[in-house]
Amino acid sequence: MTLLEYMRRRNKMTLSEWEDSFEKKEKEIIVLRHEGGGGSLRNGFWEWDAYFLTYVDCETGELHKEEGRIEFPVIDKEEPPFQFDEESIYKLRVREKLPEEVPEGALPAKNHFLVVEILERNAVCPELEEMLIEYRKPVVLQDDILGDLTYDKLLKSFEGSIDWLGGKVHLSLSVGKDNKSGITKAKKLLKTMVLEQEKWDADLRSFAAKELTEFACEWAESEEEAALITEESFAKRISLSLLWVTSGASFSACFDDDELFFGHSIAVSGSLKKGMISAKIEG
Known part of the structure; x- marks a missing residue:
């Protein structure tokens, strides 16, 4: 069967x-x-x-x-x-x-x-x-670079935020609170991205624009609007809102689309080892 x-x-x-x-x-x-x-x-x-x-x-x-x-x-x-x-x-x-x-x-x-x-x-x-008393205690990861990341029991992930090029970006480590090796790998990936945020921000935007600009033109409501959507303008319009990483050191960087796709988010996925692999719209 x-x-x-x-x-x-x-x-x-x-x-x-x-x-x-x-x-x-x-x-x-x-x-x-x-x-x-x-x-x-x-x-x-x-x-x-x-x-x-x-x-x-x-x-x-x-x-x-x-x-x-x-x-x-x-x-x-x-x-x-x-x-x-x-x-x-x-x-x-x-x-x-x-x-x-x-x-x-x-x-x-x-x-x-x-x-x-x-x-x-x-x-x-x-x-x-x-056990209930113990379960109710907050589980917090403290890190000099990433700040405090609090474990969400329902999502089974550590959640927090970080300064990113003058704005705030939400962080999510999708890893169980007892998975020590997974936590180490996820934190290492996030730290690399945060410490090299100017390069990562530019590369993520560029990759998303390369993969999705043509698609965004198809979504445009008029030929005039489509003509204004170039890879350069696409990359400038989107804004990073979330960095989501896993215990296996893969990531998804989620961007607000500035209505290029009528409010759908844009997710660029990959890993440190393989680099950026895909870009797609979600939500």
């Missing part, structure tokens, strides 16, 4: 088929809900997920220090049967997801539970309460 076939099969599941993918036996767990979640449309219902950071099995008392999700069906046009606040502890009656074979490219379900009943909100659990 291919990944596409697997996804199509999941999307065709009826509510009863979906519920049968969980154990019949019910159990009680206590979960530390952090943030994140969403819905997927199935056959006549929405599969709704809320993520949790860790959970305790009430029968065994075992603490499972792995993220997971609690799931429940939502029928179209009906109110969701459950609401879960962020950064809260819940005691739940649930049914655990049955193991299943998945094709290459799909992750097997782990720590997925169908919610049967909310037994307690703000449940008392010293272990999870201690």
Whole structure:
């Protein structure tokens, strides 16, 4: 079975088929809900997920220090049967997801539970309460060049800003807070760009203009407007707003388009090793 076939099969599941993918036996767990979640449309219902950071099995008392999700069906046009606040502890009656074979490219379900009943909100659990206190503490990277970068738990990235040729540019390190080697690589890339910002700014603008000027002319609302769009004018009009880097030392530099593409952003991507690779419009 291919990944596409697997996804199509999941999307065709009826509510009863979906519920049968969980154990019949019910159990009680206590979960530390952090943030994140969403819905997927199935056959006549929405599969709704809320993520949790860790959970305790009430029968065994075992603490499972792995993220997971609690799931429940939502029928179209009906109110969701459950609401879960962020950064809260819940005691739940649930049914655990049955193991299943998945094709290459799909992750097997782990720590997925169908919610049967909310037994307690703000449940008392010293272990999870201690973890919640620790989780709420801000994680900040301090750097002499990049300044303070604060970890965004939802985005799973470090966020900050930097002075850039007289203006401000947002910084985003898309790397987990515990990935020390990834943080080192991402910071090294950003520092190189910031310390050599005049060269990087000129090169990024020039590359974007070379790749997208012709496209911008096609977007122009008149021939007169198109005639004014040259590589030189394109490069001058756009303005850098975001530098986004990854743990693998690749980057995307995002520019405001000055209405060249009716408000879409322009992203120039590449890496230190390969240089600038692509320029495209986004958003």
